[in-house]
Amino acid sequence: MSDIGRPWETDMLRAVFDSVGAGMLVLDSSGLITASNPYARQIVDRPGEQLLGADMHDLLHRDEDGNEIARRECPIMGVLDSGEHSEGSEEFYLRGDGTLVPIIWAASPLQHGGAFEGAVVVFHDFKKHRDANEQTAAHLAALEELTTRLSMVAEVSTLLISSLHIGETLDGLVRLLVPELGDWAVVDLLPEDGTEGDLKRVAVHSRGDRGGAESLKGPLPPLPHASRAALARALYNNEPVLLDASAQDGEPDEPIARAHRQLFEHLGEGSAMVVPLYTRRQVFGALTVARRGQQTSYTDAEIMVLTDIARRAGLVIESTRLFEQRLDMAETLQRQLLTPLPQVDHLWFAARYQPAQQASEVGGDWYDAFLLADGVTTMVIGDVVGHDLQAAAHMAEVRNMLRALAWDRQEPPSEIMRRLDGVMTHTSDAPMATVVFARIEGPDGGPWHLHWVNAGHPPPLLVTAGGEARYLEDGHGPLLGMNSALHLGLEWPDAREELPERSTLLFYTDGLVESRDRHLDTGLEELRRHAADLVEHELEDFLDGLLARIDPKGDDVALLALRIPPAGAGADEDPAAPQRAHSPAVPERGAPGSRVEGSPVRDTSDPV
Structure with a gap:
């Protein structure tokens, strides 16, 4: 004996309809709404009495700009015509407050007793999914950018520790920074003893350069502590300085500022960052990285990357100079011994x-x-x-x-x-x-x-x-x-x-x-x-x-x-006898020992 048609079955189906976690609309064969569940009413922000008996397409369906869509172009109405299942994610419903909500939907024909009586539409608010996808895409883009930056920092770190020659290292550094972080890059160093004095430009590289940038290397004008130039502010305040167009116009009329200005004239106008090369003990110089034209100025993230690179370069300069000093001291000591x-x-x-x-x-x-x-x-x-x-x-x-x-x-x-x-x-x-x-x-x-x-x-x-x-x-x-x-x-x-x-x-x-x-x-x-x-x-x-x-x-x-000399050779007889002897010892020291009175041996040493 069949249980179909018993009252408890109708109640159960109603409970499922009302509590399912998706919006549900039941349409008759002409597209009028005959039933809606609470979740559907929440998504479209409309009361049940406003939905009941309304034409679903005319009331709800809109394009992404809020315009009405021809009925023949509505894929959901197409289900009523074809009697076949359909689904999509490109539709928008008009909410009761006048806003649009993107939906992801599925529609199936509704048959009862073998007769076609309409369709059931199940839909979700797709805005949350779209926001999540956009957020994921943004995170992936940020992660890709971060990975690129980290890869460049890793390359820079490898470069900085691969050579004990400061000039070669800094030349390699500016070539790595272009074009990743700028169209040209320059390194200026303070005197090695750390005192106030003339800067020296030791590394220059420009995108598309064919060797002309090399002419910009060499000594720079003095950099007094009272200077207001960007280089001075970066070095003496130990902080990055942004040089956009307005900041460049405000540069003082000083020799060092004019020398810095020549970089833009020769390598290209634009915005630049000047970051100090430093450690906790000393500032060694400055790194200038610039973008030509009206390109976007440097972001906070890029400034952080450049600052970190400059700090690493400062550590390498410090350790290299300490190594050179130690090597020189050790060599001097050894030659004294x-x-x-x-x-x-x-x-x-x-x-x-x-x-x-x-x-x-x-x-x-x-x-x-x-x-x-x-x-x-x-x-x-x-x-x-x-x-x-x-x-x-x-x-x-x-x-x-x-x-x-x-x-x-x-x-x-x-x-x-x-x-x-x-x-x-x-x-x-x-x-x-x-x-x-x-x-x-x-x-x-x-x-x-x-x-x-x-x-x-x-x-x-x-x-x-x-x-x-x-x-x-x-x-x-x-x-x-x-x-x-x-x-x-x-x-x-x-x-x-x-x-x-x-x-x-x-x-x-x-x-x-x-x-x-x-x-x-x-x-x-x-x-x-x-x-x-x-x-x-x-x-x-x-x-x-x-x-x-x-x-x-x-x-x-x-x-x-x-x-050993030739047999019988005397001190005054052999013109080939060397007058001086090269020695690894320091030149100020005299040869040990001297001629002993009465000895047949003659000391002709003349140390170098």
């Missing part, structure tokens, strides 16, 4: 010192050459553990100990090394060190002999005038700082080797032959081969050639070379 070279009896010396490239640090490598009380000339190469100021201090300490011990007594090198190891252990906190200590012995005019000892250092390299190169492997003993400390009872054997005329003797530190990507044996073979190939060059060129070919990186490198 190095000693000038003596030139005695045509024994020609040359030296090089190359600091580690990864940091502005002094190191523990050193070379030395000086005269002893018995008239013998010494050669020393050494390396104290470490790559910092403490290593340099220990290096100076060990070097001076060795000098004092060698001068105090005319003893074999092995004995000097034994006593140096004990002195280091008991009177110094210097760590382990490697050293080659040698005496260049022989009568005036030769022949010459090398008398040496090696405390754990790479072996000396002897190259004959004919290009035969070999390492002097004898004389090896333990590192300094181990034997006495650990009571090992080890010895340092003396070694002797004849030094042929015109031969070259090379002392070096391990940074020349060993690195993370090169094994020691490979480095030694490479050095031997290059030294043999370069031995015919003058001694200075010989060392420069070795450094150029081997190109050591990552560690300090010290080199000390000796060129």
Whole structure:
């Protein structure tokens, strides 16, 4: 037995009709409204009695401008004609207060007992959906703009940390800012000492420029504190300054303002932002970015981006200058610790010192050459553990100990090394060190002999005038700082080797032959081969050639070379004898040691 037609069913359908979360209108076959639910009346802002019996199309349907629409063009009325379902989102209903509401709708034919009796229209207020879509689109656009800005800031940050040369960095910066944030950009820097003085324009780039902007670089007029120019306000107030047309007209008639005005004359009129390059400690200069013509002025967001970029650039300028100062101080200190070279009896010396490239640090490598009380000339190469100021201090300490011990007594090198190891252990906190200590012995005019000892250092390299190169492997003993400390009872054997005329003797530190990507044996073979190939060059060129070919990186490198004169050569007989010796030491220092009264050795040193 069927339940259709029972009273409770009618009540249920009415409850669904009234409470469904959408507007519902029931139309008869001619388009008159026969029923409406509360949500429909709320959307169109009309009471039920105004809707009941009214023609839906004539009462409600309008275009987006509020004009009536021909009935034949109404898609909802088309459902009554076709008897087929339809839906859309391009229609507007006229509300009771005279405003329009966009709707999203669906209409289905209504049949009862097999007969077509009209249509049911279900609709929503589409304004909320449209607002949400527009808001989403706006958020996406803002997010895209933010992403673009962040990408540019990331590129700028990468650029700023990729170079230690301020000029190159700032040139790259203005090229990144154009055309993203302007049509041209300029960087002006204050004097490096931070004092009031002339600005210098160091970077210029213009959109479409073919090189003419370069002529705008160079010194600028003075910038007094009393100046009211935009540059002065940006620098001395440490805040961005907007230069639109009216602000440019109000610029004072001062040399610095006129120089700034020339930018607009050469690169294009428009609006500009002047932002200071600064850190918490110092202002370094100003960045000017401009747009030509009547383009929109800079927004708050763009000003924030430019200010952030300028701050980052200021930090890089500060850190670069501090690094340069530290590097200069370290290099000066290192060269104060190095000693000038003596030139005695045509024994020609040359030296090089190359600091580690990864940091502005002094190191523990050193070379030395000086005269002893018995008239013998010494050669020393050494390396104290470490790559910092403490290593340099220990290096100076060990070097001076060795000098004092060698001068105090005319003893074999092995004995000097034994006593140096004990002195280091008991009177110094210097760590382990490697050293080659040698005496260049022989009568005036030769022949010459090398008398040496090696405390754990790479072996000396002897190259004959004919290009035969070999390492002097004898004389090896333990590192300094181990034997006495650990009571090992080890010895340092003396070694002797004849030094042929015109031969070259090379002392070096391990940074020349060993690195993370090169094994020691490979480095030694490479050095031997290059030294043999370069031995015919003058001694200075010989060392420069070795450094150029081997190109050591990552560690300090010290080199000390000796060129033996021809047999029987005297100080006044050989016009080829060098008058000066290049030395990595500071030029004001004199060569250690001097001619001892009665000694056959003559000191002809004239340090540079």
